[in-house]
């Protein structure tokens with residue numbers, strides 16, 4: 008089911024005068040729905056659920072969550088029941104949200120909760136209530152990040168990647184970058200591009216990361232999680248036309264925009280060899296395009 012032999016480091020050819028090289032690790036090619044870091048984060052968690060004999064996976068996410076879609080698909084394919092605790096009670100009335108439709112079609116059962124309840128989703132009493140309602144389950148945290156997810160993400164870099172000077176990745180909950188940091192060489196610099204505002208990430212990553220060769224570049228979140236503007240849409244469409252690679256608007260588009268901008272500004276020393284990780288997430292484009300259409304914005308080409 009999962010195409011690990013499809014992962015290549017694709018040359019994003021840049022004008023020689025810039026003095027740096029850029030490659031994109033095509034983890035998005037692992038699978039259309041369990042793509043990139045989703046596969047990496049679920050791999051050992053699903054093995055653990057199996058080992059514990061648990062037949063239900065329960066997890067959390069928002070309206071366009073790549074993580075929910077990946078859990079629904081993987082669970083359905085591998086014989087688990089799946090439950091998605093979704094942020095936003097109002098979404099229960101939405102019948103055409105593409106991510107939720109996809110999850111439902113893959114057997115996911117939803118529990119829609121208010122934003123306030125969602126904020127307390129890790130409290131013991133909330134988890135106990137969920138157990139009463141749904142029976143025993145294997146809990147996968149929001150965004151899929153936990154120790155086993157980080158272990159999976161430690162398999163993103165291989166020894167063929169050790170000749171890159173910089174490794175770049177998008178950051179949401181911090182699990183993916185933590186795994187990358189742990190499997191990087193101390194001579195390499197790992198740069199994370201948060202897709203959302205907030206200073207909590209530094210601390211969250213420090214819980215999992217064993218090396219200190221990393222930095223967060225916080226200038227490219229475009230106003231917050233799932234917020235985008237016409238400049239970013241234009242960049243994603245131009246990138247696709249030029250390199251035939253689809254980026255997503257929430258994570259990899261922002262990261263790649265940031266890398267191009269930093270290259271222009273001379274952030275990377277001459278001779279740098281940059282490896283960016285394509286962490287997938289392309290299923291979210293349909294939902295984002297529906298929102299853009301409502302606002303009369305240009306759409307992301309697919």
Ligand SMILES: Cc1ncc(COP(=O)(O)O)c(C=O)c1O
Nearest residue numbers: 179180181182183258286287288
């Ligand atoms: C496509 C994509 N890239 C990057 C990330 C960020 O990963 P993490 O939450 O591990 O920081 C996510 C969110 O999980 C994602 O869906």
